[in-house]
Each structure stands twice: as structure tokens, then as C-alpha cells.
Amino acid sequence: MFSKILIANRGEIACRVIRTARRLGIRTVAVHSDADAAALHVAMADEAYAIGPAPAAESYLRGDLVLEAAKRAGAEAIHPGYGFLSENASFADACAEADIVFIGPPPDAIRAMGGKSEAKALMERAGVPLVPGYHGDDSSASLLAKEAERIGFPVLIKASAGGGGKGMRVVEDSGAFQSALDGARREAKAAFGDERVLIEKYLARPRHVEVQIFADRSGEAVYLFERDCSIQRRHQKVIEEAPAPDLPADLRAAMGEAAVAAAKAIGYEGAGTVEFLLDEDRRFYFMEMNTRLQVEHPVTEFITGLDLVEWQLIVAAGGNLPLRQEELSIDGHAIEARIYAEDADRGFLPSTGTLRRLDFPQAGPHVRIDAGVRAGDTISVNYDPMIAKLIVWDRDRAAAxxxxxxxxxxxxxxxxxxxxxxxxxxxTHPAFRGADLDTRFIDRHGDGLKPSRSGADDAVLATAALFVLLDRKSAAEKASRRSADPWSPWNRADGWRLNDEGRADITLRDEDGRHVVPVRYRRDGGYRLSLPRGEMPVEGALESDGALTAVLDGVRKRVVVDRSGDMLTLFMEGGACVLHLVDAVQAADREGGEGRLAAPMPGKIVAVLVAEGQAVRKGEALVVLEAMKMEHTVAAPADGTVARLPFGVGDQVEEGADLVGFEASEGGEA
Structure with a gap:
């Protein structure tokens, strides 16, 4: 076994590898960009080396800098995690030349599966069923358009060199094909440095089922059962579970054996995942092979009781697989939910900022948290917006x-x-509870997955107003104790009046606008609030951990509230609610006016599709913004005219920047 390894990654996977290495008595070396100098994986490792600026292309993707750090540290092996250099055959070659073990498959195996087109051709020769499509070398727009017509719409355009939903577009008809192809190529080029694509028939309601395989240097290989990864948004997995629900034993074995055969066909070593589409008739088709550990590997660990990172280290050090196929079994059911910094109600736009509060359930035999960040860390535009993975286990799927x-x-x-x-x-959706799964689950159940609360209701407004009142009272009491006259009535914030009942207004703002909550101070220390649905008596107390014990109209509740400046985040029973406290002297909200189309997040302009003075129709694409390796199209909100284009292709923009000056036509709604 190794005595020291370097982890060429960041976030939760780097922390995950460090934990296993520590348990095995292996020293760890972290690498980090300038932006990650204070990151959790850096703090956890025994040593850490800076390798470049924040952009991944200048740090984590620089194999030469990673190898230099490994040599300086005296590391015997490099664990690439997933993403970045994990499926880079040239980097694996460079590790071998430097006499450093690459904890992953041989370079030739990575190459064999590195391009989706090449991999599908290899699987076709091996007799593994494929989805109808085109996987050839000629990727000219004219030929691809013809192949799409031959296959029949809808079709799926996929980046040949990558995964994770990047460089992927669903095309419903021939009229939309060219723009989808252009977008897929741009995204593939930005994410993988390779704009090649392939085309496949878009199956109606497939499930995404993948098989975890492991192989050692002696040629032995096993499958560690399967995972269902059908719950996806933008072709990226959101919830994964193992084993796949409602999968007959003979089908499980057939898929597992096909996956092992695929691994043996390319001389595979280490951990890998063979991904299949499973149609409604339970026919499975090869999609791709990921020549690395997967983000969702913890669900496999939960149902097998194994540590897959430990297996990786054993195999990379030349050891045999710890167990044979007949010794592997499934125990219970596990589900993983990926927690992202993104706004699901605004098209899953990634979100950036500082994690002011980050609370997780207590880990134990039924719950596991894999996180790469802590409260106080920053989610930036430079990397994937994943915050953590929440994994649960129980005896069966319903309990899980x-x-x-x-x-x-x-x-x-x-x-x-x-x-x-x-x-x-x-x-909590009935279809998910009933295991009615497919890759378009989120699209099909979109209405049922929207928040039940529309704007701030009386309970939210009352809780927020009560928190503000108690927070002000607490601040006033602290200030009073520090003053020269702590007993002065002028230091009080309880609405005290000599011969009258105190009154005040609390003004709160959310996306729906302003909400003014009139307050009357009761002589017993409580308050009476005037709310949209009537008056409500409230009282409560602040706790030391930021929680609020609130009694609303006689009903006691405990609500956690996070305050940062004028922003309040209330963690209510129905979910998190964000409100802004509006100062009484503010003349108006600091919000943009009409005629603006602002950047929803920081990013880079990758396409300007219109010209100044051009008339456009509602929904027409105007500008394409790239952020967090994904493209976001800014469209016309109404029929109108493009009045101004302040930015060009290649320009970096901040969140809120005016991307397009827009004038709605008469009768339009900008």
C-alpha cells in the first residue's frame, strides 16, 4: 500500500479520499488554486500546494503543475477524483513517465472509452446493444442534419468527449437543429476542449441505470450492482439510488455481466461505471463508460458495506480485488440527493455567494453527509456549484x-x-414514492414540483416581523446596558408609551413586492400584527443559536432565522423563505426598471445573436451567457426592438449587468 498520495481535485471528493486514506494510515497531499487556499480539503490534508489561479484551466487542469507538486511532496500516487484530470489519458501517461501511480485505469482504457463515438463503436463490435444514432467521425453540420432526419426526431445531440449534461441538447424538429448544434458545440468546446458531437434517438421514457464495476491487474472483474440515476435536470443527475427499483434479478445479472464484459474488452483496472438506458420494455442500451469513480458512489457503498476508495487504492497498488462476485450482496436501499447552490425555481440557475449558514442532519448508520465546504466558504463561478451530498440508507426503498x-x-x-x-x-412526490422513474421525471411533473407557497403568506410575514421586533429589542437592551443610564425609557424598544399603546410598521420585501405589517405593542410584552388575512397576536423569544421560538395566534413553533444585513432567511416548515427588511427612510426599492435584461449571474458572453436596432419576437434568443460551464440564453420578454448591446463576445459580466437594452413594442409587456 502507498505511504503518501496526492489528491488532484477539490471539494467533497477530495475530502472523501482524504478520510479513507487517513483511516488506512496514508498521508495525504492536497493541491489548490488561489481561490481554494482556505478550502476544507486543504485544511484536512497533511500537506498542501498552491498550483495556480482560480480558473480550473490554470490550476486543477494543469497536469504539469499537479505532477510538480506530487514530486515536491514525494507522493507515490495521485488520486484524480472525478472531473478535472480523472479521465485524461495524457495525464495518466505523464504519471507513468514520472514513476507516479495514477489511481485509475490504464491510459489505453481511458482512450478507448474517452470519446463517446469511439466507445459506442467498440461496444457495437462487442455485441452490446446501442441506442440508434450516428457516432461517426464526420461531424459536419450538413451530415449531422441528414443523420438526424434519418434517425427521426426528437434526437439528442451529445458532446463526444464529455459528460455531466454539458454539450447536450434535445432537438424536437429540424428547424431547431442548427442552433442546438451550435450551442452544444460551444458548450462542449468550453467544458472539454473538444467540440465533436454525436447524435442519438431520444427515447420516450427511458430510465438511466448504471452498473458499478471493479477490475484488477490480474484480469478479474466484478460488478457491484446498479444505481438508478433517472432523476435529472439539464441531463445532470439530482437524485440517485441503489439498487435500481423494480429490476428483476435476471435483468440485474444481464446488465452486470454486460458491464463486466465491456471492462474486460478494454483491459480495465480500478473503478468504473457502465451506463445504460433502460426502456419501458426493459431493454437496455449502452450509453457510455465513465472511467473513474462516480459522484453517486456512496449509495453503492451503503448497500454493499464497502469503501470503494479503499478498493481503488488496493487495486492501484497492485493488489487483487478483495471479494469475488459470489461474495457480493445487496443489503437494504440507499438514496443520494445532490445539494446544489442553484435556484430551482429560476431554471436551476447556479447561485454564488458566501455560505452564511450550513446545517446538516446528524450523520450515523442511516445518514451520511459528503461535503467539501463549510459555513463561511464561498461558492464561486469558477467551479461546480455542488454544496454537498446527502445519502440515506434503510432496510427497503419505502423506509429510505x-x-x-x-x-x-x-x-x-x-x-x-x-x-x-x-x-x-x-x-414527497407520489410518483417518486411509487418509483415511477424516468429521465424526464422533472419535466413531466414540473407543476407538481413547484413550491406550494406563492409569495409570503401570513405565517411567514408574522414570523419575520416577530424576529425583527425581538432582534431590535435585544439590540436595544444590549445598548442600554452599555449606556450611562441603563434604566432610561428612551433606551427601550418595546413600544413603551406613557398613556398609549405603541405602534410601528415593519416593511418587508420579496419577489412579489413590498409587504407592510402594522404592529401594535401589547402591554404584556407581546404584539398584535395586522396581516393580509386579519389581525394576529404574536409573542416569542430568540435563542442563542439564531432560532426563534414563536407563538403565532396561540400556536408555538421553532423557526431558524438567518439574518445578514437587511436579508432574512426563514427556514419554515414549507421550506426556506427569503425576505428583505426595508428601512423606513428608503425612498424606493433598489431594483432595476423597465427596458433592462440583466445577467442572472456572473459569466462570460459567448454569443450575441442580434444587432442594435433589430426587431425581435417574444422568446427570441438575444445573448448567450456562459457561467459555471453551462450556457444560459437571455431571450426577448416581448415583441420589441434591441436598443442597446453594451457587451460583446468574450466580455466578462457581473451579476445584474445590463446585457441588452430592450424596448417593447406598443402593447407588449417588457
Missing amino acids: VRRLEAALTEVRVAGVASNVDFLRRIA
Whole structure:
């Protein structure tokens, strides 16, 4: 076994590898960009080396800098994690030349599966069933358009060199093909440095089922069962589970054996995942092979009781697989939910900012948290917006789903938008509970996955107003104790009046506008609030951990509240609610006026599709913004005219920057 390894990655996977290495008595070396100098994986490792600026292309993707750090540290091996250099055959070659073990498959195996087109051709020769499509070398637009017509719409355009949903477009008809192809190529080029694409028939309601395989240097290979990864948004996985629900034993064995055969055909070593599409008739088709550990590997670990990183280290050090196929078995059911910094209600736009609060449920035999960040860390535009993975286990799927629902209620994220409430809505949806799964689950159940609350209701407004009142009272009491006359009535913030009942207004703002909550101070220390649905008596107390014990109209509740300046994040029973406290002297909201189309997040302009003075129709694409390795199209909100284009292709823009000056035509709604 190794005595020291370097982890060429960041975030939760780097932390995950460090934990296993520490348990095995192996010293660890971290590498980091300038932006990650204070990151969690750096703090956990025994040593750490800076390798470049924040952009991944100048740091984590620089194999030469990673190898230089490994040599300086005296590391015997490099664990690439997933993403970055994990499927880079040239980097694996460079490791071998430097006499450093690459903890992954041989370079030739990576090459064999590195391009989707080449991999599909190899699988076709091996007799593995494929989805109808075109995987040839000629990727000219004219030929691809003809192949799409031959295959029949809808079709799926996929980046040949990558995964994770990047460089992928669904095309419903020939009229939309060229623009989809252009977008897929741009995204593939930006994410993988390779604009080649392939085309496949878009199956109606497929499930995404993948098989975890392991192989050693002696040629032995096993499958560690399968995972269902059908719950996806933008072709990226959101919730994964193992084993796949409602999969007959003979089908499980057939898929596992096909995956092992694929691995043996390319002389595979280490951990890998063979991904299949499973149609409604339970026919499976090869999609691709990921020649690395997967993000969702913890669900496999939960149902097998194994540590897959430990297996990786054993195999990379020349050891044999610890178990044979007949010694492997499934115990219970596990589900993983990926917690992202993104706004699920705004098209899953990634969110950036500082994690002011980050609470997770207590880890134990039923719950596991894999996180690469802490409260106080920053989610930036430079890397994937994943915050953590929440993994639960129980004796069967129904119990595991209940575990997931309960665990998600204990996750609190403040400072950035998160998908936690969206995950809860999936977990409680009848179709998910009934295991009615397919890759378009989120699209099909879109209406049922929207938040039940529309704007701030009376309970939210009352809770927020009560928190503000108690917070002001607490601040006033502290100030009074520090003053020369702590007993002066002028230091009080309880609405005291000599011969009258105190009154005040609390003004709060959310996306729906302003909400003015008139307050009357009761002589017993409580308050009476005037709310949209009537008056409500309230009282409560602040706790030391930022929680609020609130009694609303006689009903006692405990609510966690995070305050940062004028922004309040309330973690209510129905999910997180964000409100802004409006100062009484503010003349108006600091919000943009009409005629603006602002950047939803920081990013780079990759396409300007219109010209100044051009007339456009509602929904027409105007500008394409790239952020967090994904493209976001800014469209015309109404029929109108492009009045101004302040930015060009290649320009970096900040969140809120005016991307397009727009004038709606008469009768239009800008």
C-alpha cells in the first residue's frame, strides 16, 4: 500500500479520499488554486500546494503543475477524483513517465472509452446493444442534419468527449437543429476542449441505470450492482439510488455481466461505471463508460458495506480485488440527493455567494453527509456549484424515502440559493414514492414540483416581523446596558408609551413586492400584527443559536432565522423563505426598471445573436451567457426592438449587468 498520495481535485471528493486514506494510515497531499487556499480539503490534508489561479484551466487542469507538486511532496500516487484530470489519458501517461501511480485505469482504457463515438463503436463490435444514432467521425453540420432526419426526431445531440449534461441538447424538429448544434458545440468546446458531437434517438421514457464495476491487474472483474440515476435536470443527475427499483434479478445479472464484459474488452483496472438506458420494455442500451469513480458512489457503498476508495487504492497498488462476485450482496436501499447552490425555481440557475449558514442532519448508520465546504466558504463561478451530498440508507426503498424526507428537513443553507426545497418536493412526490422513474421525471411533473407557497403568506410575514421586533429589542437592551443610564425609557424598544399603546410598521420585501405589517405593542410584552388575512397576536423569544421560538395566534413553533444585513432567511416548515427588511427612510426599492435584461449571474458572453436596432419576437434568443460551464440564453420578454448591446463576445459580466437594452413594442409587456 502507498505511504503518501496526492489528491488532484477539490471539494467533497477530495475530502472523501482524504478520510479513507487517513483511516488506512496514508498521508495525504492536497493541491489548490488561489481561490481554494482556505478550502476544507486543504485544511484536512497533511500537506498542501498552491498550483495556480482560480480558473480550473490554470490550476486543477494543469497536469504539469499537479505532477510538480506530487514530486515536491514525494507522493507515490495521485488520486484524480472525478472531473478535472480523472479521465485524461495524457495525464495518466505523464504519471507513468514520472514513476507516479495514477489511481485509475490504464491510459489505453481511458482512450478507448474517452470519446463517446469511439466507445459506442467498440461496444457495437462487442455485441452490446446501442441506442440508434450516428457516432461517426464526420461531424459536419450538413451530415449531422441528414443523420438526424434519418434517425427521426426528437434526437439528442451529445458532446463526444464529455459528460455531466454539458454539450447536450434535445432537438424536437429540424428547424431547431442548427442552433442546438451550435450551442452544444460551444458548450462542449468550453467544458472539454473538444467540440465533436454525436447524435442519438431520444427515447420516450427511458430510465438511466448504471452498473458499478471493479477490475484488477490480474484480469478479474466484478460488478457491484446498479444505481438508478433517472432523476435529472439539464441531463445532470439530482437524485440517485441503489439498487435500481423494480429490476428483476435476471435483468440485474444481464446488465452486470454486460458491464463486466465491456471492462474486460478494454483491459480495465480500478473503478468504473457502465451506463445504460433502460426502456419501458426493459431493454437496455449502452450509453457510455465513465472511467473513474462516480459522484453517486456512496449509495453503492451503503448497500454493499464497502469503501470503494479503499478498493481503488488496493487495486492501484497492485493488489487483487478483495471479494469475488459470489461474495457480493445487496443489503437494504440507499438514496443520494445532490445539494446544489442553484435556484430551482429560476431554471436551476447556479447561485454564488458566501455560505452564511450550513446545517446538516446528524450523520450515523442511516445518514451520511459528503461535503467539501463549510459555513463561511464561498461558492464561486469558477467551479461546480455542488454544496454537498446527502445519502440515506434503510432496510427497503419505502423506509429510505422516508429517511430522505426527514433528513432534508434538517438541511439549512443561507447565503446562496439552494435546491434543498426542490429536493424535498421530489422526495414527497407520489410518483417518486411509487418509483415511477424516468429521465424526464422533472419535466413531466414540473407543476407538481413547484413550491406550494406563492409569495409570503401570513405565517411567514408574522414570523419575520416577530424576529425583527425581538432582534431590535435585544439590540436595544444590549445598548442600554452599555449606556450611562441603563434604566432610561428612551433606551427601550418595546413600544413603551406613557398613556398609549405603541405602534410601528415593519416593511418587508420579496419577489412579489413590498409587504407592510402594522404592529401594535401589547402591554404584556407581546404584539398584535395586522396581516393580509386579519389581525394576529404574536409573542416569542430568540435563542442563542439564531432560532426563534414563536407563538403565532396561540400556536408555538421553532423557526431558524438567518439574518445578514437587511436579508432574512426563514427556514419554515414549507421550506426556506427569503425576505428583505426595508428601512423606513428608503425612498424606493433598489431594483432595476423597465427596458433592462440583466445577467442572472456572473459569466462570460459567448454569443450575441442580434444587432442594435433589430426587431425581435417574444422568446427570441438575444445573448448567450456562459457561467459555471453551462450556457444560459437571455431571450426577448416581448415583441420589441434591441436598443442597446453594451457587451460583446468574450466580455466578462457581473451579476445584474445590463446585457441588452430592450424596448417593447406598443402593447407588449417588457
